[in-house]
Amino acid sequence: MEFADDDAWQAADYPPMSHPSADVAVNRTVARAAGLDVPEPSVARILEIGCGQGHHLLSLANRWPGAHCVGLDVSARAIHLARTRAQRAALKNARFYEVQLSEFEADAPFDFIIAHGFFSWVPDEVKVGLIDFIAKNLTPGGIAVVSFNVAAGWKERMAVVEKARVIWAAGAEDVIQALAILRTVAETERERAIIDDMLAKGAAVLAHDDFAPVMDAWSLGAVSKLAEGHGLRWLGDSQTGERGTDAADNAAGRTFRSEILYRADAVLGEGKKPAGGAALRTALPDFPKLDAWRMLCVREALPVPDADLKPCVFTFPQLKVMLAMDGSHSVYQLSLHAKEVASDLDFVPWFRHVVERGLLR
Ligand SMILES: C[S@@+](CC[C@H](N)C(=O)[O-])C[C@H]1O[C@@H](n2cnc3c(N)ncnc32)[C@H](O)[C@@H]1O
Incomplete structure (x- = not known):
């Protein structure tokens, strides 16, 4: 099953938030430090799968006018918004396609593929399709960034979700009321803290997050095994390159990971250190201008x-x-x-x- 356009879960309602794990310049630095010869993003082909309203991709297209940015999403409303915003911001290097991943045919491979907020929210066959697509559509030195919710930390959250769903089904008005009722009978401080965190997210975010129709949390080991089975390798955390373990995730109760994958046939050379530090953005302009x-x-x-x-x-x-x-x-x-x-x-x-x-x- 894939998401149909008329599904209750509509991406246009999903808050358009960018996430630093999708900064392909950072991802590239991490991968180059591990020895992968990743192309320069300013002239690269960049794809975002499940791009929603295009908040990541439009920012990347804005940063690198010479990059070719492609976004795909099954939601007609989200793609309409992304296209309209590209046009209004005069970003000519971003293309958006309203299509299911399984039906998307790329005309050329990509140097960077971003799948943020996707893996955990699609059925298993789409997860497998995602990994398979990445394996078939990366350039030799290309990298993919796949984020997912980690089972270690989500186990206790899912238990709260299940209890709230029971209260909801028994007649609570909405998810917020169900959580509020659950809070009055919460058995532990920890449970109360999780409920408070959920309440703080608000109904709109919860509908796409903890209470989404599909919300799977996987372990790092399971994701890297799936990738390896499809001709990919797991490199490490997308922002630090750190190579964690399931045991460490379990001990820390980790809830989220964003990991770099690359082609198994890519040859790792010597790690390249990033050139210089990031410039401090402290000079105050006389006539400030937003792009x-x-x-x-x-x-x-x-x-x-x-x-x-x-x-x-x-x-x-x-x-x-x-x-x-x-x-x-x-x-x-x-x-x-x-x-x-x-x-x-x-x-x-x-x-x-x-x-x-x-x-x-
Ligand atoms: C949680 S949103 C994430 C949006 C964006 N990547 C972000 O980080 O803000 C997941 C997106 O994936 C899209 N999606 C779900 N299944 C899909 C599929 N099979 N093919 C294409 N897009 C899909 C949804 O419409 C939604 O916009």
């Missing part, structure tokens, strides 16, 4: 991806100040504007924070 993609996020009140692909969420008054960051106002003019539209905002430290997170051009 077209980030300005679009501000206009639509979407989380704004920072230079590390971490989402930044702003209040409406802060967004009003950011709307004026179009390169035509000086920092001084912005500070006066902030007094009018965001009177509670401590402008200077806030503006420095915006600069340091790499939001400005």
Whole structure:
């Protein structure tokens, strides 16, 4: 079974949040340190499977105009939003396809394949299809980043989900009420903490996360075995390269992993150290300017991806100040504007924070 367009679980309702594990420049640095000769992302072919509204891919396309970025998703609404945003931000190097993974035929292999928030939320045959697709569609030095929920830490969460589902089915109004009822009879502090964490996520996120129709948590060992069975190798954590173990995950109660896979026939050479450290983004521009993609996020009140692909969420008054960051106002003019539209905002430290997170051009 694959998701049909009219399924209750619709990606357009899934909050468009970027995640730093999908920063292919970081993934590449990690893989090169392990000896894999991964191509340069600025001119690479990058695919995101289950791209939703394209929040990752549009950020990557915005960063590298010479990269060819492709996103696929079964949700018509999500793809429509992704295409509209690409057009509004004038990103010509991002293409989006409304298609199920099993029906997607790539015209050429990819240097980077991202599957974030996908593996744990699709049925087993689609998980296998994903791994098979990656094995058949990576360039020789290409890498894939696959994130998944880890069984070690999810076991106790799933027990809470099961109990809440019973309460829900017995007549609770919605998932939030079911959890609130469960909280009053929770047996341990730990259970209460998990319920509080779920309540904090809110109904919309829970519907796509803990309470999604499919939510499987796997072990690292099981995922790497599946990959090995399809002609891939597991390299390590997508951001650190750390090679963990199931035993360590069990001991730590780990809930999430994002791992790099590569072709089993790729030859690992000597590890290449990253050149230099990351430049500090501290120089304050005289006339601050958001690029077209980030300005679009501000206009639509979407989380704004920072230079590390971490989402930044702003209040409406802060967004009003950011709307004026179009390169035509000086920092001084912005500070006066902030007094009018965001009177509670401590402008200077806030503006420095915006600069340091790499939001400005
Ligand atoms: C949890 S969302 C993750 C979206 C995005 N990758 C992110 O990290 O924000 C999973 C996405 O996978 C899509 N999806 C699920 N099954 C699919 C399939 N078989 N083929 C293509 N897309 C699929 C859903 O429509 C949804 O947009």
